[in-house]
Amino acid sequence: MSALAYLDPNRFRRLLLRSVVLPAVLGTLLAGLLFWEVRQLLRADEAADRSDAVLAQAVQVRQLLIDRETGLRGFLLTGDARFLEPYHASGARLPEALGRLESLVSDSPDQRARLEELHRRRAGWESFSDEELRSFRDGGNWLKLVVEGEGKRRMDSIRQLLDELASVERERANQRGALAERQARMVLWGGAAWLLVLGALLAWMGRRQLVVLSDDYESLLEQAQAQANALRASEARLEQRVAQRTQELTVANRELESFSYSVSHDLRAPLRAVDGFSQALLEDEGERISEEGHEHLRRLRAAATRMGLLIDDLLRLSRLSRAELRQEPVDLSTLARDVAEGLTRGEPGRDTTFDIAPGLAARGDARLLRVVLENLLGNAWKFTSQRSGARIELFAESQDGRPRYCVRDNGVGFDMAYASKLFSPFQRLHRPTEFPGSGIGLATVQRIIHRHGGDITAEAVPDGGATFCFTLEESHP
């Protein structure tokens, strides 16, 4: 499992944006359309209001014209000047009323044209009625003018024009109203349809995004689950492997045990036979065997004895490797003094000084550390045997804050070129006739030191003494 379960944040942002932006755009379009339609409706309403105003104004203008005509006619028929009052009053108000009408139809060219025509016709009627009044005042034949009906015709054409203007305006208002209504209906239905489509679109898109997200989520979940499974599987594999290794180790240990058991038991028996029967030969046939034969038999027995010792040492080494390691406070000084005493007792006549630093406290397996000191001090004792004024020291120094214990002697030493062989079993740097030993002591020492988690080093100069220093892993700081 290489890639971890991972959701691309950009992809997620894009999805979110799409599901927000599209509905927003569509909604804005709908809002724009509705706004536009409301404006259209307002405009239609406005136009209808204006048409009403135009119609009302047209009625007023018409009334003023009628007032003017009836006022003039009444005056002409009666000669009463009171009849002229409405004639003058309406004459004074007419320009304003016409002006207002003109401003109301200013946006419509055909109505404006009609108004201009109206102005012209009215001007015609005004000049004719002025002529009638003049003729009446001058005592001319005004009646003829009236009877001929020229004034009435002119006024009728004006009214007809006004009627036409009103009817066009009414027609237009109707048309506008109908259009606005149609548009409103269209927008209403269109909006509803739009909303429906928008809703459907939103639902579809929402569903699609949800499906995509849920797919993503599911694939993520699957990935995570696969990873968890793989993790569990590898954990199980690891555990199985550990169990298998432990099993193998147990088997190997058991094999080793049975091996050393047979070594201790079976390898010794032939040696006993060699030694025993050599002795039997000496005892039974001793007189018939030559001097040389006696020497051969002696060597045979010495070799068998020596091999027995080697087997013992080998077994001790193997036992040390298998023995359980105890951790206890150990007083190395006391141990060393004990070992030194034993050595001195064994060879009382020797001129050798032991200089053991007091209070060397360590932590480890006392039994095994005793073996270490027995070997190191024993070696020092052995290799100083030909020295007068021999001196063997045990002291501690600090290395990286950890104590390092050293055994130093002024014995025969050894060539550092062979130092690497020192700690291998059966490796010897001296001839057995010079210094006896199986060559397994330092291998044993190193095994014990390593089992404590420490290390051992040696330094020497030929004929200048040797120093062996070791550390022990300490569990307390």
Add this chain to the structure above:
Amino acid sequence: MNGSERPILLVEDNPDDADLTLRAFKRAGITTPMDVARDGVEALDYLHGRGAFAARAGQPLPVVVLLDLKLPRLDGHEVLRRIRADARTRLLPVVILTSSVEDVDLVRGYGGGANSYVRKPVSYTEFVEAARQLGLYWLVLNHEPPSVPPAGTAG
């Protein structure tokens, strides 16, 4: 008590070791007869007078059993266990005489009720000395438990 006539039983599968042990005892001046069983089954047959040792039925038990541990068929520990489990042989002195000084064997040997545990030295000279001391100890110095009469015989 006619101790000198009762034999010593040596349980040893290796003929070299058996011969050398016999010789060592002879050299040490021990005249007590020595019988040899070649494996654990033979040892038990000998003690109970059955199988190849049917002729020994009713004979008194040996003074002491010198028992090797590594044996064909039944090993020494098992032989010791059966000796101690049987009422007739329960108190029979048994000396383990073996090459092994493995802690396991020592613990199992003493745990199984061995009266002594002696390691066979490689050096024959030492072996003769060991045989001498063993003979002196078990035949002369040591007091046996009162003998249990063999089943079915009148003491």
